[in-house]
Amino acid sequence: MTLLLKNITKRFGQFTAVNDLTLEVPENEMFGFLGANGAGKTTTFRMVLGLIDQTEGTITWNGKGINYSTTPEIGYLPEERGLYPKMKVMDQIVYLARLRGMKKQEIVKELDIWLERFNVPEYKHKKIEELSKGNQQKIQFIAAVIHKPKLLILDEPFSGLDPVNVELLKEAVIEMKENGTTIVFSSHRMEHVEELCENLCIMHHGTPVVHGELKTIKRSFGKKNISIHADFDLSSLQEVEGVLKWKKSTEGVRLQVESESIAEKVFQHVVSLGFVRKFELEEPSLHDIFIEKVGSSYE
Numbered sequence: 001m002t003l004l005l006k007n008i009t010k011r012f013g014q015f016t017a018v019n020d021l022t023l024e025v026p027e028n029e030m031f032g033f034l035g036a037n038g039a040g041k042t043t044t045f046r047m048v049l050g051l052i053d054q055t056e057g058t059i060t061w062n063g064k065g066i067n068y069s070t071t072p073e074i075g076y077l078p079e080e081r082g083l084y085p086k087m088k089v090m091d092q093i094v095y096l097a098r099l100r101g102m103k104k105q106e107i108v109k110e111l112d113i114w115l116e117r118f119n120v121p122e123y124k125h126k127k128i129e130e131l132s133k134g135n136q137q138k139i140q141f142i143a144a145v146i147h148k149p150k151l152l153i154l155d156e157p158f159s160g161l162d163p164v165n166v167e168l169l170k171e172a173v174i175e176m177k178e179n180g181t182t183i184v185f186s187s188h189r190m191e192h193v194e195e196l197c198e199n200l201c202i203m204h205h206g207t208p209v210v211h212g213e214l215k216t217i218k219r220s221f222g223k224k225n226i227s228i229h230a231d232f233d234l235s236s237l238q239e240v241e242g243v244l245k246w247k248k249s250t251e252g253v254r255l256q257v258e259s260e261s262i263a264e265k266v267f268q269h270v271v272s273l274g275f276v277r278k279f280e281l282e283e284p285s286l287h288d289i290f291i292e293k294v295g296s297s298y299e
């Protein structure tokens with residue numbers, strides 16, 4: 001049940017939105033798809049779902065082509081949320097889940113479980129337009145997953161949700177993954193991807209610039225961060241060769257250094273200055289990697 005994208009290119013007239021993208025998302029995987037605004041994420045999702053055609057390349061799920069409307073085992077949370085404002089929550093979900101091949105009785109049973117889980121059972125008979133934006137998003141998420149898809153595509157699933165609801169949604173996707181669903185999601189929030197994904201791809205102007213296992217990507221980035229807590233002036237660390245970034249924190253400083261050997265030099269320098277309450281060498285964050293690869297064009 002692998003999702004395979006092979007040399008995918010999408011052109012809109014003269015403009016290339018996706019350029020020679022090759023990806024493999026193994027079964028039972030949560031895959032992070034990142035990129036600045038306009039990088040080509042939604043366009044790629046639409047091609048994966050067969051909603052638009054690629055200009056070049058092939059996309060297969062389990063060895064076969066995908067067509068969202070005729071492949072019920074796929075779930076999709078689109079970026080532009082598509083609920084009918086005047087429809088009641090239950091009617092909306094019943095309508096959408098029937099298109100995914102479910103029977104009404106089963107839909108209502110599952111809907112009750114989801115509404116309870118998302119702390120909104122009272123919304124079942126309310127009109128969509130009466131719900132807040134975040135709650136509408138939870139309903140749209142339910143519509144994407146109620147039929148227990150085998151492949152789930154989530155375009156910015158966490159945007160617009162408060163921290164409590166982000167956690168509820170995260171728990172739900174983790175559980176689905178554990179139950180065998182392959183999930184691909186896009187996000188601008190690096191910490192979500194860091195927490196949820198083993199593998200990821202960062203797109204930049206339609207081209208994949210980073211692709212692979214999160215652990216390996218971090219290790220091969222080379223640069224490291226150091227967190228130091230001390231009660232004396234640490235500004236002289238800026239002068240140590242190989243220190244790339246220096247930033248004050250509440251209890252000391254945070255540095256980015258070129259390599260682990262530079263970290264040793266920093267350590268020797270700092271202990272010569274006085275007592276250090278904390279000195280910790282950290283892997284770079286995905287945020288650091290993203291900023292370096294995608295640069296100032298990221299908003």
Ligand SMILES: Nc1ncnc2c1ncn2[C@@H]1O[C@H](COP(=O)(O)OP(=O)(O)OP(=O)(O)O)[C@@H](O)[C@H]1O
Nearest residue numbers: 012015017035036037038039040041042043044079
């Ligand atoms: N139908 C279309 N016709 C012409 N250009 C398009 C079309 N759809 C998308 N594009 C262009 O393709 C590029 C990629 O858009 P896409 O929506 O895939 O980006 P994205 O990575 O999802 O961005 P965001 O993070 O803002 O949602 C953009 O420059 C966009 O303007």
